[in-house]
Amino acid sequence: MEKISSNMKTILITGGTGFLGRNLAPALTGAFRVVLTGRNNKQNNYAQAVTGCEVIPMDVANIEAVRDAFTEVRPDFVIHAAATKFVDLAEKQPMECIDVNVTGSQNVARVAVEKQVEVVLGISTDKAAPPVRNTYGLSKAIMERIFCSMNSKAQTRFACVRYGNVAWSTGSVLPIWKQMHEKDGVIRSTGPEMRRFFFTVDEAVKLVLTALENIEAIQGKVLSRYMKAAQIADLLNTWIENKGGSWERIEGRPGERNDEFLIGEIELPFTTELIYDGITHYLISFNEKVPKPLTVGLSSANTTRLSPSEMADLIDDARE
Template identity: 35%
Template sequence: MYDSILNRKNILITGGTGSFGYQILKELSNYKPKSIVIFSRDEDKQNTMKQELREQKISKITKFVIGDVRDYDSLYTVCKNIDIVFHAAALKQVPTVELYPFEAVKTNILGSHNVVKASIARGVKHVVAVSTDKAVKPVNAMGMTKALQEKIFRSDQYEKNNTIFCSVRYGNVLGSRGSVIPLWDKKIENGQPLPVTHSEMTRFLLTLHDAIQLVFYAVKNAKGGEIFVKKAPSAKIVDLAKAYAELVTKKKNYPIEYVGIRPGEKIHELLISEEEMRFAIEKKDHYIIKKEEYEFDKNSAKKKIRFNEYSSGAVKFMSIEELKDIMKHLSWVV
């Protein structure tokens, strides 16, 4: 489906040793890229990834480079001859970033600025930034820095020449076990209730496969400055916990303990705000948020404008059975 944009291309993945990197390498094995560069600052994760890829066909064209998006010089060097950049490097743990917000500024904002500059300087053709629903009306430092990352990728500050920049935005990724699953495993092992922040808390859910397909879709369809959003179902976090507990313990009604909302958390997340809906084009499976033009629209002053925001509390919730089916498919529980 994406042969024309991925085959025979040199591809760079920043922050490529995380779940996103593993999945995109898996998806790229269906195509014929010329080379793939994994750029990250964690040598141990790189070594582990090398070992895991050693037996796979894609490992023959995969190169690992130690570096940090905070360092422009290393980005400039690694971007030589690159056709496509997937920019996934970020600090994204909400509670941690609340404690150390300026570290997120250095990675998520200044690092993204460096990615843009290096890509333009090296003549990269396509650059896609991975963003989050927490960037919409952000209340936490992580979301604020990711919102500014999106602004940087849409900015007219840079003479972009022929480089096309865009972003993708999605919610929680189901294909990544993340930090909550080991915690729940330990609680179940000790016969303790599963901690859940709030009974009404909801989140958008997307599989890793769908997240990567959104990235490929963005490369194929971007003209410059768009934010691509895939339509996604939502779930109550308590239902996610119940589904996981049922699969692991084979017991219904496993005890849940409500522990309260952490600093920087919302009850519901937004993928598109009502303001952005003014510029959003709806497709069958996606929304494309066009870049806002900075001119007055006199006609809009006479219109009654009302757009519904795209909230995780206002879309179809996945049932416990649906969540269990997805978890089985993704091998969350062996």
């Protein structure tokens, strides 16, 4: 992170005590004063201990708490990673999901403008790409639109990044499989036939850094990047080959679907392809057709499959 490091500015990461925040903080420390926020004090203390960053409690669903935190921290940059992200929970408790992911994002956007924050970057998901299948995806699709729309209304530059599954992130398949494997050697999977985009947390961190470094070019838009995918059965088989044990199918959860989309069909006229650091990225705008649109959408069904060795590397890349 060198391009924007001339003056030590303050960067606040909402939900920075979570998996992404804890892994992003070290990449920003040195160039920025990094402040992480979260609600749960046990997790706040843990994040403080592992990152060495300042951590303060803040509930994004409460605008006064957001205002208090921004008054205290005076951030120049905000990375908005706070979210409730479990698809099945959001189907059962949609109100909580909307409070955190939609109202919380609105609160962050409103207070950022009020406090003249320079840049706000929202962290979105492939589940926000059309066709949206679940409440979590809808809530993140709204966050994307709130942020992209706010960009033209104030000095603050807003943008989002959108990506698929981060290996070893909180509550994702690999840590869950690890727990099951340690318990009785049997991994129970809800969707061996499903295909999912996967990359490492280092790649997620890199996408965030790329977005910050190129904020002038991407403001008001969503930046995504090419990702490979794996069929869950292949990932399971790779796990078993490398670590032993067995797997079996169990009943699916609400809100799940076989494939995910990073760029949906209806987004094509609004999406440009660009290259950053030799990697194909996609810049998605809303309501603004682009001169050279993408011609084919990107889904976990039509992207490149992760090779057995790439899957083994993901499995071995266990992170806290």
